[in-house]
Amino acid sequence: MIEPSLVWFRRDLRLDDQPALTAAINHGGPIIPIYVSDDTDQSDWQAGAAGRWWLHHSLGRLNDQLISLGSRLIIRQGDILSQLMSLIEETKATAVFWTRCYEPASILRDSRVKAELRSRSIIAESSNGQLLFEPWEVQTKEGRPYQVFTPFWKSCLNRDSPAMPQPAPQWLPSPEHWPSSLTIDHLGLLPTISWDAGLKTTWLTGANSAKAELDRFLESTVFEYDVARDQPAQRGTSMLSPYLHFGEISPRTIWHETHRRVKEQRGGRESTGAETFIKEIGWREFAYHLLFHFPKTTRQPLRSEFSRFPWREDAEGLVAWQRGQTGFPIVDAGMRELWNTGWMHNRVRMIVASFLVKDLLIAWQRGAEWFWDTLVDADLASNTLGWQWTAGCGADAAPYFRVFNPTSQSEKFDPSGEYLRRWLPELRQLPTDFLHAPWLAPEGVLAKAGVYLGHSYPYPIVDHHEARLRALQALSQIKQPK
């Protein structure tokens, strides 16, 4: 008889394309799925409030799925290694399988856990279920990590296609006796004051919902993706980011399903939309590649000259930005969408980020921290890449002169003002001509729409024209002397 093995779930909350689970099945013997919440962990970048909310619900969905296979999820809390050891002792398990995480703190923790387990003659195996390509496998001809996306992605596409996803098992062998388990509620992942109403109405968590969302997207949206993804009022993006972050869907599934659907519906004809979409998955890969090779970039600029950039301390500006009270409708709409739903449209993320970093000259790290706490898809790799890119201090840095104009971005990507009206009820009555820049509206128009600048909606907290010049000036300051 083969002793049980533990399948240690972390950010791979699914049962299909789940190599850790496959490894346990192949190993033989009963399988004990576990989740350990480490409340002793002091490392940087603990899951933020929105991410914890998502995790709570997703653990429930994973448990549901396991129950339907005759299994269940065992929940523990405490130091990882001691919890694993106590489970091993209790269940007589001789093997632990898990899917790799790539955050610097996770790598450190997992390699210690692996070494400790092996030193106790426990089988400890990790596998890749979260990325199309391992960060260390993709390298330049000189054997170095890539720092520019295009050659990185070209090199990825020249490699063998990612493996086909494995279907979920039909049934899981269970132990005679289950070890004790906490309830998910016990982990205290939900907020104590209920600010999560908007999250509840926006999201269905879990692997089944992820699959449904992918199907919806691949039905037709993906073929318009290259254009529609820039319209925040539309549902033109996949909205798969939180599922990807928690591993409720795997990038391999997205990759193969997308290619399959393009073949099916387009008979092999190329689809710019689908290609652009897969490229976005490529950006996620690139973010992990960079985080793996440059772990300090979560706090420090990749381009070192930016460590002397003259960022401003501006507590008031930061709060106005966080609360969606900057007086720039597109910025405020985005920040309120974020606060309400735990998500923000990609185009708007760029606009609000550019505004914080360039118009307010507030350090990108402050923005990254806010996103980290409020996004349900908060992902250390993507968040770091995104903010460094916007600030111009990261890989593929934006040219110094690329400063988003919030008004023209708004007019260009939300021409009808539908997105603005959705999130800014106090501006709903304004004619579209003045909606993107209410401070330019005549008194009479504002009064008729019930808008009282400085009262019902703020005046712009900066003059964008001046702020742009100030940002360009600040950037010129850090240019290499001579």
Next chain:
DNA sequence: TTTTGAGTTGTTCGA
């Protein structure tokens, strides 16, 4: 070693 081409998402200005 040196050279060459290229680099996610923009804005403004002037013709």
Next chain:
DNA sequence: GTCGAACAACTCAAA
């Protein structure tokens, strides 16, 4: 209103 050029210079990756 539309269009092309200018906006720094640098670094990366590959030949």
